[in-house]
Amino acid sequence: MGLTRLFTDVDFQRAGLEMHALMERLYPICRSITGQGIRDTFTALRGEIPLEVHRVPSGTPVFDWTVPREWNLRDAYIKDARGVKVVDLQRSSLHVVGYSVPVHERMQLRDLRPHLHSLPEHPDWIPYRASYYRENWGFCLTHRQLESLQDGEYEVVIDSTLEDGQLDYAECVVEGREEAEVLISAHACHPSLCNDNLSGVVLSTCLARLLAERRPRLTYRFVFIPTIIGSITWLARNEERAGRIRHGLVVTCVGDAGAFTYKRSRRGDADVDRAAAHVLRHSGFEHEVIDFFPYGYDERNYCSPGFDLPVGSLSRTTHGRFPEYHTSADNLDFVRPRHLAESLQVYLRLLETLENDGTWLNTNPKCEPQLGRRGLYNVIGGLKSGQTEELAMFWVLNQCDGRHSLLDIAERSGIAFDTIAHVADRLAEHGLLTPARS
Amino acid sequence: MGLTRLFTDVDFQRAGLEMHALMERLYPICRSITGQGIRDTFTALRGEIPLEVHRVPSGTPVFDWTVPREWNLRDAYIKDARGVKVVDLQRSSLHVVGYSVPVHERMQLRDLRPHLHSLPEHPDWIPYRASYYRENWGFCLTHRQLESLQDGEYEVVIDSTLEDGQLDYAECVVEGREEAEVLISAHACHPSLCNDNLSGVVLSTCLARLLAERRPRLTYRFVFIPTIIGSITWLARNEERAGRIRHGLVVTCVGDAGAFTYKRSRRGDADVDRAAAHVLRHSGFEHEVIDFFPYGYDERNYCSPGFDLPVGSLSRTTHGRFPEYHTSADNLDFVRPRHLAESLQVYLRLLETLENDGTWLNTNPKCEPQLGRRGLYNVIGGLKSGQTEELAMFWVLNQCDGRHSLLDIAERSGIAFDTIAHVADRLAEHGLLTPARS
């Protein structure tokens, strides 16, 4: 499947703008791991792709955890003695600590202070904080706001509810010709933060739409989840299905200007790990491939020892490594259409590699076949690219002994996978290759 | 077997001169992959070593190929309007494109032009071209010649025949005490080109003569073949014998002044690969060891997946990497006796390593034996070389547990193979080692 072949630079540019436009619509929604915000997000995505939303009641046991109560936030502010709202949820969804319990109190600044969070090193940014599993409340504000607060009495209102309800997650499945699945997982629980992880949400949405337009070989399962508890819940409800996952990717932080980072699965040498390293190496983009570590986002659950799924994570700058991370500076300016488009390009190349990888048998394994009389040699012309194709043919013929996949051959030869896959198709058309497993 | 031990510097010098002298006799012959030229070449070699010539009729199927028609060339020239031969086969066997079909025509320069090949970047060199598997004709000439041609009519004569006949290849077998074979393959089809590959032909001839004077352990099979079609034909007729090949080397480009290059077999870790790397590392010569790639000369067939033979290629500058490659500048001055002698030295060391490698058992595996009372310790004297020998003895005793060959031990200890093999002999004489397999 030539996922990227029909794509021109203009197509990518347009896709980048569309992804950014979708992000703009999702940005203002006040999201958390449960509640109306994430449901509104899924409703918005449903305008783009078919999406099945799953509801799991609070209190449901999921492995060592329990699905938490649902949190909803209607309003929140701090009013000073003169009645002026010095902090107001309506101005930023980041102003309230996620999962804050309801509060309506008058208190002195010195008592309010321990509930106020700011970033002295970035005095104009609002930090993002949450306290899902320990009851607490608080406000986040810029350090300048904090410093301007005068001693005196304040009215503190958090009009929230924390009650039995449900956890929502959404799935979009693109059926392929084979049952084996590719899991694409994006967390959709953060409030107004763009790179982490509206970028992952819109890129996944775009991928789902593009794949649905084609007829892929593999089946693609896109999951949009609240982070950590979402993957735990999904895995608890899909233990059997997990066995069908042949490759997986956690999509986060794909919209900043930084170099690409691929974090390997726990296995370290899964096909997706090798394909990602290969695609990045041939992408022309700056990149880094790093080893798995049991921290980060949902890969830590997909890669827990009881599952050990072949799930890696492909980002640009990874979580916690950019100063804007988990602050109001991770906004619509920080994520640019161009960067989303580049990420789309790399993801498509990677999926294309997974789609087209396979193991073939040389039907003439003893000595090389005579390519010339089949018009496969020197007919392409003396072009540089032609020579690479000829060399690629020799590599494919030499290595297709049933023990080497096309990706193996691309790795050993140093030739880009798409060239290897292309000449394998040509050789197969001439009967010189046959699938290794029927 | 101490192949190199009896050889002095003077011996090597003489051998270099003899190889070069033989090359001078072979140089003028107008060779191609079939025909009288290669037969004349074998006749000349028969003066040096016993040689069995095999004839395979045109049209014989050999795997995916067919033995081609036989090509012979009696004369060829281009005459200008005044009757002057501006290009004349008698001056260089490179002037005619190999396998040119017969031509006798009068034509304008503009029509002749597409059939003329020159090298603008080397205006005094004649390129070498051939078109074995597509009917064509042409002349090769210096760029200066080409530029001096005036518009007008030319008489173009290629007095060639392309008819059913035979493909010839030659073998020289040096019987050893064991049936396992070492294949030494040199292509002998190129016309007046010295490094590629008269150098390989004369070095193989010299090796065959030297080995025949000794009684080697392994059996050596030297094959002189037309490149590509020759190895395909040989393999097609020797499928069973191929299983007996324990080590193999393709001998090409061994007469230039460049650093040595060893190209590994497809397996990458065959004994010959490890021995070649070891010998080069301890040779004192500049060298490079490169991975297999399915291109180059006959190793691509020996290493095709259906055979996957342990055949590497030991050259100096490899094919296509020196500017003189496939031009008239690859001549008797480009290849020097001294370089042939150095190549002989490295080849002999390598064959000696393959001859003497083996697996031994320490007969006193528990704690080291008392070397002193056997005169093996400190008796050699406090010399530097003596110390290496003592250390080599300790290594051999420590590693001879039946799982490590002498080459393994040389590699692990960093001591040259010949020292390791020498002390193994001494230890065996004292009953401290015994062969691991009888």
Place this chain on the structure above:
Amino acid sequence: MGLTRLFTDVDFQRAGLEMHALMERLYPICRSITGQGIRDTFTALRGEIPLEVHRVPSGTPVFDWTVPREWNLRDAYIKDARGVKVVDLQRSSLHVVGYSVPVHERMQLRDLRPHLHSLPEHPDWIPYRASYYRENWGFCLTHRQLESLQDGEYEVVIDSTLEDGQLDYAECVVEGREEAEVLISAHACHPSLCNDNLSGVVLSTCLARLLAERRPRLTYRFVFIPTIIGSITWLARNEERAGRIRHGLVVTCVGDAGAFTYKRSRRGDADVDRAAAHVLRHSGFEHEVIDFFPYGYDERNYCSPGFDLPVGSLSRTTHGRFPEYHTSADNLDFVRPRHLAESLQVYLRLLETLENDGTWLNTNPKCEPQLGRRGLYNVIGGLKSGQTEELAMFWVLNQCDGRHSLLDIAERSGIAFDTIAHVADRLAEHGLLTPARS
């Protein structure tokens, strides 16, 4: 077992002083591989630790060797013509070549000369020489002494005996809860030489005393032996026990100021090899890890192919690499208490690693357990060290699938073993880990 945890810097300082004080008492004793000197040494050590001395009669066959005759030296000197003792054993035990046969002769300087050994490059140092297995005699002296000798007659006296007697070696066993043994081997045969190997003797003694004060998991067997013949003799008498040795260390040259050197066992990847490399990497000390070679001290017998025990050697500057080696300059000033204390620290860390290594199973392998509700997450505080502990917990949970030991996890995570072992204990207390093998 927290071998190092109760140790303060002051404790290490005191231990260094105590080891050096013991060395001072052992220094003057005139030792050799047999005889009264090594027995006196064992008597002195018996004041520190329980020690069982084994006696093996001269002439006993031990593998390829025979226990040698016992050598004792009462007095030795060279008197000049005026009756002045120009060389006198009473001034240094190094003055007589070890195992010198008895001599009482008058001889001219020119006849004496071949029996005199000095070091021209270090004119104030006395070399150390011995000739155990070939009958000989000689004196060692400073080069200045040698040069001051006038021509003339000298009275030469070596009042030694070389008679059937015994070879002595000593063992101290610290019983552990398990039968598996750790072998700690120190050669105790050299005369007045401090780094090689009184340092090893006193460090082993100190380790034995410290381990006896705790109740280790593994059983520790300390052996004090004459080098080479001692390990051969021990192995010959303990062939069966050798199978119980799970880890082993040869302790030599541990008192100089140089960087640490760990020499791997013949296996190269034994637990002790990996643990030593890990401990050194995290020690903060300069160090080098080198491959096994079948030379050096008793590791060459422990690692002979018939035993191939997992025995490495942890030194500071290794044998032969410091100029003072085997000279009178390897004295009580060359070895400092501080360096002994540092070596003790590294040895304790290494033994602690071997003690605490093990394989655990995550009892909640599917997705990570909820650490927060067990007070294991974010309760430690936001400290840097706390974060390492949290990350260590995630690593341990992720990797404890029964196929990775704690040392494996430390290696993969890059976190120090003691942190990994510590969090494993905490997780086990909470029922989140269970031993992989009961």
